[in-house]
Amino acid sequence: MSDARSAIRLSPMEVPKASDVLANELRERILSGEYPEGTPLPPERELVVQTRMSRTTVREALRILEVQGLIRIKAGRAGGAFVQKPGEESVASSLDLLIRGRQLRLASVHETREAIEPSCARLAALHRTSGDLRRLEVTNEEIAASADLDDFLRANVDWHIAVATAGHNEILTGIMMALSRAIYTATNTEGFINAEVRDITVRAHRSVTRAIKERDADAAVRRMMRHVHSYAAAALEVDDRTTVAVPEED
Amino acid sequence: MSDARSAIRLSPMEVPKASDVLANELRERILSGEYPEGTPLPPERELVVQTRMSRTTVREALRILEVQGLIRIKAGRAGGAFVQKPGEESVASSLDLLIRGRQLRLASVHETREAIEPSCARLAALHRTSGDLRRLEVTNEEIAASADLDDFLRANVDWHIAVATAGHNEILTGIMMALSRAIYTATNTEGFINAEVRDITVRAHRSVTRAIKERDADAAVRRMMRHVHSYAAAALEVDDRTTVAVPEED
DNA sequence: ATGCTAGATTGGGTCTGACCTTTAGACCAC
DNA sequence: GTGGTCTAAAGGTCAGACCCAATCTAGCAT
Numbered sequence: 001m002s003d004a005r006s007a008i009r010l011s012p013m014e015v016p017k018a019s020d021v022l023a024n025e026l027r028e029r030i031l032s033g034e035y036p037e038g039t040p041l042p043p044e045r046e047l048v049v050q051t052r053m054s055r056t057t058v059r060e061a062l063r064i065l066e067v068q069g070l071i072r073i074k075a076g077r078a079g080g081a082f083v084q085k086p087g088e089e090s091v092a093s094s095l096d097l098l099i100r101g102r103q104l105r106l107a108s109v110h111e112t113r114e115a116i117e118p119s120c121a122r123l124a125a126l127h128r129t130s131g132d133l134r135r136l137e138v139t140n141e142e143i144a145a146s147a148d149l150d151d152f153l154r155a156n157v158d159w160h161i162a163v164a165t166a167g168h169n170e171i172l173t174g175i176m177m178a179l180s181r182a183i184y185t186a187t188n189t190e191g192f193i194n195a196e197v198r199d200i201t202v203r204a205h206r207s208v209t210r211a212i213k214e215r216d217a218d219a220a221v222r223r224m225m226r227h228v229h230s231y232a233a234a235a236l237e238v239d240d241r242t243t244v245a246v247p248e249e250d
Numbered sequence: 251m252s253d254a255r256s257a258i259r260l261s262p263m264e265v266p267k268a269s270d271v272l273a274n275e276l277r278e279r280i281l282s283g284e285y286p287e288g289t290p291l292p293p294e295r296e297l298v299v300q301t302r303m304s305r306t307t308v309r310e311a312l313r314i315l316e317v318q319g320l321i322r323i324k325a326g327r328a329g330g331a332f333v334q335k336p337g338e339e340s341v342a343s344s345l346d347l348l349i350r351g352r353q354l355r356l357a358s359v360h361e362t363r364e365a366i367e368p369s370c371a372r373l374a375a376l377h378r379t380s381g382d383l384r385r386l387e388v389t390n391e392e393i394a395a396s397a398d399l400d401d402f403l404r405a406n407v408d409w410h411i412a413v414a415t416a417g418h419n420e421i422l423t424g425i426m427m428a429l430s431r432a433i434y435t436a437t438n439t440e441g442f443i444n445a446e447v448r449d450i451t452v453r454a455h456r457s458v459t460r461a462i463k464e465r466d467a468d469a470a471v472r473r474m475m476r477h478v479h480s481y482a483a484a485a486l487e488v489d490d491r492t493t494v495a496v497p498e499e500d
Numbered sequence: 501a502t503g504c505t506a507g508a509t510t511g512g513g514t515c516t517g518a519c520c521t522t523t524a525g526a527c528c529a530c
Numbered sequence: 531g532t533g534g535t536c537t538a539a540a541g542g543t544c545a546g547a548c549c550c551a552a553t554c555t556a557g558c559a560t
Contacts, residue, residue: 015522017542031350043511054544056306059512060313067317068347076552077510086347094344095421097318097336100281104420111373112421119365170354171345171362175425265551267513293540304515309541326523327539502560513550520543529534 018053019060026061030070030083041071041081088174095178106186110232113179114225116172117160121208121224123167125217132166133213140205143198152198157184159205163224166212187235197234201227268303272311280320280333291321291331338424345428356436360482363429364475366422367410371458371474373417375467382416383463390455393448402448407434409455413474416462437485447484451477 016024029035042050047058062081065071069090071081099109124132139159146152157180164176204227211219266274279285292300297308312331315321319340321331349359374382389409396402407430414426454477461469 019542031347033353045511056543056545060310060542063310063313064317067314068344070347070351073512074552075512075550077512078553079511079551081512085351086344088348091341091344091348094318094336094341095424097281097320098338098341098420098424101320101335102420103283108419108421111369111419112425115366115369115422119361123361169358169361170348170352171358171429172365174345174348175362179421269513295540306514306516310513323541324523325521325541327537327541328524329522329540331541503558504560505556505558507554507556509552509554511550511552513548515548516546518544520541522541523539525537525539527534527536530532 019057019064022047022051022053022058022061023064026065027068027070030065035083037083037085039083041083043080088170088177091171091174092178092181095175096181099178099182106183107236109179109182109186110228110236112175113183114228114232116175116179117163117228118221118225120164120167120169120172120176121212121220122217123169123172124163125212125215125220127168128166128212128215132162133209135162136166136205136209136212140202140209143205144202146198153184153187156201157181163208163212183235201231204230269307269310269314272297272301272303272308273314276311276315277318277320280315285333287333287335289333291333293330338420338427341421341424342428342431345425346431349428349432356433357486359429359432359436360478360486362425363433364478364482366425366429367413367478368471368475370414370417370419370422370426371462371470372467373419373422374413375462375465375470377418378416378462378465382412383459385412386416386455386459386462390452390459393455394452396448403434403437406451407431413458413462433485451481454480 026041041047041062044055044058044062047053048055051058062071062073065081066073069086070084072084073079073081098104136159139155139162142155143152143159146155160180161173161177164173167173204223208220208223208227211217211223276291291297291312294305294308294312297303298305301308312321312323315331316323319336320334322334323329323331348354386409389405389412392405393402393409396405410430411423411427414423417423454473458470458473458477461467461473
């Protein structure tokens with residue numbers, strides 16, 4: 001009420017939980033690179049005496065780090081918590097949760113993919129090794145040889161991930177893995193894959209692969225863009241036929 | 251031993267942990283949309299009697315879901331676990347862990363950004379609302395008015411995130427948030443921001459904003475691409491001066 | 501020597517039951 | 531109204547026990 005009272009202002013304060021404190025401490029140490037990959041953390045009971053926290057608390061902290069992909073926990077003698085650098089999968093799985101949890105429009109996924117894959121192709125053309133190239137060719141053969149829908153989709157995903165991998169950019173690779181997984185599950189039920197689609201796909205992949213082989217970045221971008229775009233258009237069309245159209249707000 | 255015995259064959263089996271079982275069950279239910287956002291889960295002690303697991307186990311399961319961003323846990327009376335759809339932040343933080351944990355080259359971050367931002371600009375031009383537009387203009391004014399380096403960087407990040415938001419694609423927005431955060435911390439120490447850089451930035455943002463305003467997707471892409479590319483080049487040049495060059499393998 | 505099996509050991513996983521802390525709400529006193 | 535005080539609900543922490551899994555090792559059989 002009085003002026004003197006309202007002069008003092010405080011922002012809401014956080015009182016961290018004990019397990020969070022421990023988790024944060026360990027996380028910072030791990031991220032700082034202080035412990036190389038594979039370093040074993042002390043056993044839980046040892047952490048208990050060091051931190052003077054209860055085992056429950058210690059275990060919660062470890063669980064947090066495990067879910068974040070910073071440690072891997074093995075049971076049994078010579079088991080324990082081992083430092084682990086987070087990999088692409090953790091990004092992939094969190095994107096997966098976002099997509100599934102928000103029930104995002106398939107269109108968002110395709111939009112993102114159209115944004116990313118051409119760049120992956122570009123980087124692949126620039127940085128690919130001969131091993132990368134062979135992997136591209138092998139996976140594309142698998143697509144051509146695929147028997148049923150599921151084989152086709154899986155091999156298709158593999159090829160696209162191979163492109164991302166060949167670009168040697170972990171971030172883009174992680175994102176692509178997540179998107180592929182989402183598209184895989186989304187496209188699986190729809191029956192829009194027939195022999196013709198498969199042939200078109202294989203041909204498109206071949207032409208992209210050729211550009212990557214010849215280190216022709218611009219062509220790789222162009223061809224990949226066209227391929228992804230037409231795939232997205234086809235998938236969305238099928239989707240429109242199956243689901244009710246939702247009007248966009250503006 | 252006998253032939254009859256060897257006829258029965260089993261493959262290696264996985265024995266999941268109890269807490270994972272519970273976590274998976276709850277996760278599937280949440281993701282299926284069965285519980286709308288904000289729905290309270292039963293209290294821990296109630297889950298104990300329902301599942302016949304111990305409270306420890308129940309709590310571990312809840313902790314997992316909390317870290318994955320699927321529930322939010324409040325203490326105190328009327329507290330408990332509330333269903334929450336995972337947001338952009340969870341993607342952002344996992345990307346953050348990837349970047350920091352792997353000590354990724356700044357170049358990867360910039361590559362990714364160059365892949366994504368032009369597309370964000372394109373989508374923004376297509377889908378922006380008038381509110382989005384105002385936010386773009388406001389944040390850009392803040393950049394122009396920024397006093398010190400930190401102000402500048404924060405406002406800069408805000409503008410770029412505003413572009414992503416205007417595209418109305420949650421996936422791209424999440425990724426951009428993570429990248430921005432990484433670039434923010436990376437560029438912070440370097441002293442490469444001066445009045446000239448700031449002016450160039452503001453002008454570039456203005457021209458992108460104009461394209462978005464006029465719903466000119468192609469121009470938005472082009473201008474954003476140029477802007478991001480030159481920013482990346484400048485940042486990398488500064489980075490080269492400060493850090494030792496690491497030879498690329500091929 | 502070789503090879504295998506039966507402990508012994510180490511370490512995570514689960515359970516129990518208790519107590520502490522935080523928060524919302526109600527009621528009361530000034 | 532403002533501020534205490536109490537109570538109930540719920541999560542947070544603790545201590546201790548026991549269970550289960552993985553590994554190592556010593557000893558036995560061939």
